[in-house]
Amino acid sequence: MSNVTTISGRAAVLAEGSPKAGAREWIAVHAGMIGAFMAILNIQITNASLLDIEGGIGIGVDNGAWISTSYLIGEIIVIPLTAYFSSVFSFRRYILANTVLFALFSMACAFATDLNSMIAMRGLQGFAGGVLIPMAFTMVLTKLPKSQQPIGLAIFALSVTFAPAIGPTIGGYLTENYGWQTIFFINTIPSAIMVVALAATLEKQPMQLGLLREGDWAGIVTMSVGLAALQTVLEEGNKEDWFSSPFILKLSLVTFVFLAAFIWIELTVENPLVKLRLLRQRNFGIGVVVNVLVGVALFGTVYFLPQYLGQVQRYNAEQIGNVLAWTGLPQLLLIPLVPMMMKRFDPRYIGFLGISIFAISCFMNIMLSADNAGDQFWIPNIVRAIGQALVLTPITAITTAGIAPADAAAASGLTNMLRNLGGAVGTATLGTVLTKREQFHSNIIGQSITLGREEVRQRLDLLTGYFQSHGVSDHAKASAQAIVTLGRIVKRQALIMGFSDTFAIIGLVLAIAAVALLFTRRSEAGSGGGGTH
Numbered sequence: 001m002s003n004v005t006t007i008s009g010r011a012a013v014l015a016e017g018s019p020k021a022g023a024r025e026w027i028a029v030h031a032g033m034i035g036a037f038m039a040i041l042n043i044q045i046t047n048a049s050l051l052d053i054e055g056g057i058g059i060g061v062d063n064g065a066w067i068s069t070s071y072l073i074g075e076i077i078v079i080p081l082t083a084y085f086s087s088v089f090s091f092r093r094y095i096l097a098n099t100v101l102f103a104l105f106s107m108a109c110a111f112a113t114d115l116n117s118m119i120a121m122r123g124l125q126g127f128a129g130g131v132l133i134p135m136a137f138t139m140v141l142t143k144l145p146k147s148q149q150p151i152g153l154a155i156f157a158l159s160v161t162f163a164p165a166i167g168p169t170i171g172g173y174l175t176e177n178y179g180w181q182t183i184f185f186i187n188t189i190p191s192a193i194m195v196v197a198l199a200a201t202l203e204k205q206p207m208q209l210g211l212l213r214e215g216d217w218a219g220i221v222t223m224s225v226g227l228a229a230l231q232t233v234l235e236e237g238n239k240e241d242w243f244s245s246p247f248i249l250k251l252s253l254v255t256f257v258f259l260a261a262f263i264w265i266e267l268t269v270e271n272p273l274v275k276l277r278l279l280r281q282r283n284f285g286i287g288v289v290v291n292v293l294v295g296v297a298l299f300g301t302v303y304f305l306p307q308y309l310g311q312v313q314r315y316n317a318e319q320i321g322n323v324l325a326w327t328g329l330p331q332l333l334l335i336p337l338v339p340m341m342m343k344r345f346d347p348r349y350i351g352f353l354g355i356s357i358f359a360i361s362c363f364m365n366i367m368l369s370a371d372n373a374g375d376q377f378w379i380p381n382i383v384r385a386i387g388q389a390l391v392l393t394p395i396t397a398i399t400t401a402g403i404a405p406a407d408a409a410a411a412s413g414l415t416n417m418l419r420n421l422g423g424a425v426g427t428a429t430l431g432t433v434l435t436k437r438e439q440f441h442s443n444i445i446g447q448s449i450t451l452g453r454e455e456v457r458q459r460l461d462l463l464t465g466y467f468q469s470h471g472v473s474d475h476a477k478a479s480a481q482a483i484v485t486l487g488r489i490v491k492r493q494a495l496i497m498g499f500s501d502t503f504a505i506i507g508l509v510l511a512i513a514a515v516a517l518l519f520t521r522r523s524e525a526g527s528g529g530g531g532t533h
Contacts, residue, residue, distance in 0.1 A: 020145060020147070020148060021143060021144045021145060021148055024201050025143045025144065025201075027197055027200070027201045028139060028143060028197070028198060028201040028202055029136075029139050029140060029143055029144065029152055029155070030155070030197075031193070031194050031197035031198045031201070032095070032132070032135060032136035032139045032194075032198070033136050033155050033156060033158075033159050034190050034193065034194050035095070035099060035102075035129075035132030035133075035135070035136055035190075035191075035194050036132055036133045036136035036137070036156065036159040036160070036163075037158075037159040037162075037163045037190075038102070038129070038132070038163075038186075038187050038190050038191070039075070039102070039129035039130065039132045039133050040133065040159055040160055040163040040164055040167075041163040041164070041166070041167045041170070041186075042071060042106065042125065042126075042129060042167070042187065043068065043071060043072060043075070043163075043164060043167070043299070043420075043423075044068070044163070044164040044165075044167035044168055044171075044299075044302050044303070045167040045168070045170060045171040045183050045186070046067050046068055046171060046183065049168075049171045049172060049174075049175040049180050049183060049317045050067060050068075050306075050310075051310060051317075052175050052180040052317060053067055053118075053180045054067075056180055056181075057112055057113060057114055057115060057118055058114065066115065066118075066119050066235065067118060067119070067122060068122075068303075069231060069235050069424065069428075070118075070119040070120075070122040070123040070126065071122040071123065071125060071126035071129075072126060072231065072420060072423070072424045073123060073126065073227070073228055073231045073424070074122070074123040074124065074125065074126025074127035074128075074129075074130060075126040075127070075129060075130030075133070075420055076130070076227050076231070076417055076420050076421050076424060077127065077130070077223070077224050077227055077228065078126075078127045078128075078130040078131055079130045079131075079133060079134050079413050079416050079417040079420065080223065080273060080274045080413045080414060080417045081220065081273070081413075082094075082130075082131050082134045082135060082409070082412075082413050083134070083138075083409035083410050083412070083413050084211070084215060084216075084273060085131075086135065086409070087208060087211055088207065088208055088209060088211045088212055088215075089207050090204075090205040090206065090207055090208075091135070091202065091205065092198070092199075092202040092203065092204060092205060093205075093207065094131065094135075095131065095132065095135050095198060095202070096195055096198055096199060098128045098129075098131040098132060099128075099132065099191050099194050099195050099198070100191065100195065101124075101128035102125060102128040102129045102131075102132065102187060102191060103187050103188050103191035103192075105121055105124040105125035105127075105128055106125050106129075106184045106185070106186075106187045106188075107184060107185055107187075107188065108121045108124075108125075108184075109121040109122055109125060109184040110181035110182075110184040110185060111181075130420075133416050133420075134409070134412040134413045134416045134417075135412075136156060136159070137156055137412040137415070137416060138408055138409045138412045139152075140152035140153055140155075140156055141400060141403070141405065141408035141411075141412065142405060142408050142409075149397075150338075150339035150342050150343075150393065150397060151339050153339075153392075153393050153396045153397055154335050154336060154338050154339050154393045156392075156393075156396065157335055157338070157391075157392035157393040157396065158331065158332070158335045158336075160298075160392050160419075161298065161328075161331055161335070161388045161389070161391070161392055162328050162331045162332065162335070164298060164299065164302045165302060165324060165325075165327040165328030165331065165385070165388070166324075166325065166328035166329075167302070168302065168306050168317075168320055168321050168324045169321035169322065169324050169325040169328065170183070170186065170321065171183045171317065171321065172316070172317035172318045172319070172320050172321025172322070173317075173318050173321055174186070175317040175318070176316055176317050176318035177318070214271060215273075216265070216266075216269055216271060216272055216273040218261075218265050218269075219262055219265045219266055219269065219272060219273035219274065220273055222258045222259070222261045222262035222265060223258075223259075223262045223273065223274070225254070225258045226254075226255055226257075226258030226259035226261075226262055227259070227421070229251050229252075229254045229255040229258065230255045230259065230425070231424055231425075231428070232251055233248055233251050233252050233255055234424070234425055234428030234429065235428055236248060236251075237428075237432065238428075238431055238432040238435055263276065274410070274413065274414055274417075275407065275410040275411075275414065276414075278403070278407060278410065278411055278414060279414075281402050281403075282520065282521055283398055283399060283401055283402055283520045283521055284399055284400070284402060284403060284411065286516055286517070286519055286520045287395060287396075287398050287399025287400075287415075287517075287520060288399065288414065288415055288418055289513075289516055290351075290355075290395055290399075290513045290516050290517050291395060291399065291415055291418060291419040291422070292418050292419060292421070292422035293422065293509050293510065293512060293513035293516070294355065294358075294391060294392070294395065294419070294422075294510070294513055295418075295419035295420060295421070295422030295423040295426065296422045296423060296425070296426030296427075296430075296506070296509050297358060297359075297362070297426070297506050297509055297510050297513075298388070298423060299420075299422075299423030299424070299426060299427050300423070300426050300427055300430050300502075300506050301327075301362065301384065301503075301506060302324065302327070303427050303430075304430065304434070304499065304502055304503070304506075305320075305323070305324060305377070306320045306324065307499075308368075308496075308499045309323060309373070309374065311495065312370070312492060312495060312496055312499070313373045313374075315373075315374070319374065322374070323374040323377055323378075323381070324381070326377075326378055326381040326382055326385065327381045327384050327385050327388070328385065329385070330382060330385035330386065330389065331385050331388060331389045334385070334386060334389035334390070335389045335393065338350070338389065338390060338393040338394065339393065341390075342393070342394060342397065346522060347394035347395075347397050347398050348394070348398060348517055348518060348520055348522065350390055350394040351390070351391060351394035351395045351398065351514075351517050352514050352517050352518060353390055354386075354387050354388070354389065354390025354391040354394070355387065355391055355510050355513050355514040355517065356387070356510075356511075356514050357383060357384075357386055357387030357390065358384060358387030358388055358391060358510050359387070359507045359508075359510035359511050359514065360383060360387070360507075361380045361381070361383040361384035361387055362380075362384075362503045362504070362506045362507035362510065363503070363504065363507040364379070364380040364383065365377075365380055365499075365500065365503040366500045366501075366503050366504045366507070367500065368496050368497070368499055368500045368503075369496065370492065370493070370496060372496075395517065396415075398517070398520050399411075399415060400415075426509070430502050430505065430506070433498075433501065433502055433505055434498045434499065434501075434502045435498070437497065437498040437501040437502070438494045438495050438497070438498035439494075440498075441493070441494035441497040441498060442490060442491060442494035445490050445493060445494055446490060449486065449490060456486075459486065460479070460482045460483065460486060463481075463482035463485050463486065464478045464479045464481075464482040465478075466482075467481045467482060
């Protein structure tokens with residue numbers, strides 16, 4: 001099985017010898033970035049609108065996370081398949097077909113009437129959209145010369161970090177003003193622009209259907225089943241009390257068996273679906289680990305902050321989006337400056353600084369209280385935006401610096417799959433952390449709330465008096481209502497403390513990533529990958 005298309009071969013020559021890319025190449029790269037931006041945007045665009053979507057299709061809050069998770073599962077499975085299928089069907093034909101399918105499946109989500117149909121359409125949308133992410137990345141490494149790759153990587157980094165940050169803002173605005181269905185029509189016009197631009201700029205190539213016989217089908221099957229089972233375990237485990245559930249236990253066994261088989265197959269077959277051997281390269285291996293950890297933080301912060309604002313502060317979708325906008329907007333100004341910084345400073349130190357600032361922004365949220373609402377998140381979000389702007393471009397340059405052009409597509413698929421997998425696994429794991437820490441704090445606080453304490457009795461008397469003065473004439477009923485209200489206050493405070501702990505863990509994950517990045521080898525400041533050194 002060959003993972004190198006004709007376009008990759010031609011682009012390898014371009015990357016090594018041409019002084020600069022022409023208008024045709026830049027149009028193709030920018031069109032590809034539109035696809036990557038929209039595909040990543042759609043991971044998070046539903047986050048601020050989950051409560052509205054759940055109500056619209058008649059499901060409970062426990063199942064709403066599947067609206068985001070099913071999309072991620074589709075993306076994670078298809079990303080490593082992209083290099084192979086783009087060789088089989090041709091790069092041009094494959095990206096054009098999936099651009100059209102992405103828009104169609106997206107619109108189909110708007111017509112979902114129950115959870116099952118929504119999960120199916122979101123999964124198919126992710127399966128089509130996931131193709132667009134590594135193909136945009138591959139175009140940077142194969143259509144641009146090495147001297148211009150940092151610019152292309154900066155544009156890609158803008159897509160990866162700005163899209164999830166601005167997603168809830170766009171989704172929240174559309175939901176509050178036009179209904180939740182409209183967020184699934186947002187991909188239509190960008191997809192049409194992409195089709196026109198890519199059809200005009202990408203070279204036509206013949207299909208190589210004979211490669212289907214050479215495909216690593218055992219790897220494809222074991223990977224697909226293993227990753228789908230893993231994500232289901234992570235999503236359902238917390239609700240099912242993990243391994244006390246026979247369903248989770250059996251599914252965990254399926255996950256272990258299939259993923260172990262997948263790794264063994266990829267390390268032993270002649271033409272693997274995923275070139276795990278690339279992880280032996282020091283910079284690529286460490287870079288991928290850092291990407292995974294950063295993925296946990298990127299997806300985690302943009303998932304849990306809307307949850308906090310919605311559950312604790314009762315913000316609506318548009319209000320949540322307005323708070324998160326300040327995480328995305330500053331990046332528009334900062335990310336374009338990163339390639340110039342990389343020419344003057346070691347990319348490792350730029351990446352270390354960016355991850356450290358990102359971590360600091362998370363640590364700024366570890367002392368949350370009931371008074372922390374949108375205004376209190378303004379400064380942490382600005383700090384996070386500065387950090388995120390300095391993260392992905394240098395990390396990507398470091399990770400791909402030693403990758404040959406022939407391995408660009410494989411490296412792209414592996415890097416993007418594992419970053420998104422890190423985000424999916426991280427979000428599910430952090431969700432469990434939030435639940436467990438909320439229970440822990442609730443128990444601790446509950447132990448101190450006893451009638452033996454004077455301040456507790458005084459608070460109950462005040463609440464009882466309040467309810468009696470507001471229409472509850474029966475003292476016993478007012479007293480019972482006061483106890484229920486006090487219980488809700490305890491639960492809310494425990495939830496706030498659980499969110500604080502979750503942000504602390506995200507900060508620790510980023511601290512580990514920052515230190516790990518320093519163990520990479522120094523690379524050329526101006527190289528963005530595609531090199532052979």
